Amino acid sequence: xxxxxxxxxxxxxxxxxxxxxxxxxxxxxxxSLMKAVIRSGRGDATPADGDQVILHCxxxxxxxxxxxxxxxxxxxKGIPLRFVLGKSKMILGFAEGFPTMLKGEIAMxxxxxxxxxxxxxxxxxxxxxxxxxxxxxxxxEMLDFFKAKVVTEDLGVVKKIVxxxxxxETPREPYEVTARITARTADGKEILPSKEVPYFxxxxxxx
Numbered sequence: 001x002x003x004x005x006x007x008x009x010x011x012x013x014x015x016x017x018x019x020x021x022x023x024x025x026x027x028x029x030x031x032s033l034m035k036a037v038i039r040s041g042r043g044d045a046t047p048a049d050g051d052q053v054i055l056h057c058x059x060x061x062x063x064x065x066x067x068x069x070x071x072x073x074x075x076x077k078g079i080p081l082r083f084v085l086g087k088s089k090m091i092l093g094f095a096e097g098f099p100t101m102l103k104g105e106i107a108m109x110x111x112x113x114x115x116x117x118x119x120x121x122x123x124x125x126x127x128x129x130x131x132x133x134x135x136x137x138x139x140x141e142m143l144d145f146f147k148a149k150v151v152t153e154d155l156g157v158v159k160k161i162v163x164x165x166x167x168x169e170t171p172r173e174p175y176e177v178t179a180r181i182t183a184r185t186a187d188g189k190e191i192l193p194s195k196e197v198p199y200f201x202x203x204x205x206x207x
Contacts, residue, residue, distance in 0.1 A: 002040070017086065021086075021095070021178075023193060024092060024095075025092075025096070027092060027114060027115060027119065027120075027182050028092070028096065028115060031112075032111070032112040032114065032115050033093050033096055033097065033109060033110070033111055033112075033115055034108050034109070034110040035097060035100065035109050035110075036106070036107065036108045036110075037105065037106075037107050038106040038107060038108055038139070039104070039105060039141075040104075040105060041101060041102025041103050041104040041105030041142060042050055042102060042103055042104050043102055043103060044102070044197050045101060045102070045103070046099055046101060046102060047085055047098050047099050047101065047142075047145040048085065048099065049085050049086035049198070050084070050085065050086060050087075050147060050148065051084070051085050051145045051146060051147055051148060052082060052083070052084045052085075052144040052145065052146060052148035052158055052160065053082070053083050053084075053085060053098050053142065053144075054080050054081070054082050054142075054143045054144045054145065055071045055081055055083075055098075055140055055141055056069075056071055056080050056081070056140070056141040056143065057069070057070055057081055057138060057139065057140050057141075058070070058071055058076075058138075058139040059104075059136055059137070059138050059139075060136065060137045060139070061131065061136060061137075062134070062135055062136070062137065063111075067130065067131060067136070068127060068130065077152040079185075080143055080169065082158075083098070084148055084150060084155060084158060085098060085099065087111070087150055087155060088155060089123040090123070090124060091111075091115065091116045091117060091119065091122065091124060092115040092119050092122075093109055093111040093115045093116050093138065094138075096115075097109045097140065098142070101140070101142040103142055103143075103144060103145065104141075104142065104143075105141070105142050106139065106140070106141045106142075107139075107140055107142075108137055108139050108140075109137070109138040109140060110135065110136075110137050110138075110140075111135065111136055111137075111138060112135055113132060113133050113134060113135060113136075116131050116132065116136060116138075117130060117132035118132045146160050147160075147161075148160055149161075157196050161171050165190055171203055171205035173201060173203045173205075174202055174203060174205060175203050176200070176201070176202050176203075177200070177201055177202070177203060178198050178199070178200050179198055179199050180194050180195070180198045180199070181194065181199055182194040184205070
């Protein structure tokens with residue numbers, strides 16, 4: 001290196017979350033997680049850390065017996081699952097599999113027990129009677145994903161920006177706010193339609 005060359009940039013220090021994710025990834029071994037695409041997705045974008053993913057999942061034994069599902073036709077409630085990558089607790093197979101998927105894709109993930117609910121220190125608890133010590137097939141349909149802002153630490157409130165606002169200021173107590181609001185259930189059913197006349201309230205004072 002000549003005297004005129006700039007010094008190499010220092011290596012970016014990894015966050016504790018990144019270091020924990022790398023250490024957890026060491027549990028993956030050849031063949032422990034295998035993927036087969038059932039239906040191709042669209043586009044070329046895949047989910048990344050900070051994205052909220054919305055998906056249906058059906059879990060089967062290797063013999064094809066359904067043991068858990070979000071779909072009504074398989075005994076579920078019909079409500080998709082939602083996770084924020086890098087934030088939500090999830091099995092290792094999901095953490096590695098979701099970032100490989102396109103919107104609209106349906107894929108089958110075959111997972112060994114050590115990367116689903118039988119993982120050492122697994123952050124999620126399986127339902128009662130779940131065959132966590134068996135190799136299982138997870139059929140996942142990636143309905144949607146998007147950049148999300150976590151509003152509350154428990155992930156109870158997650159924000160998706162539909163249209164960018166103007167300026168930089170945000171309301172706070174005791175600001176008066178005028179807003180149009182629409183509410184839908186997790187499966188998309190509208191329960192509070194948007195009205196032509198907007199809502200008006202005062203932060204910190206109105207119910």
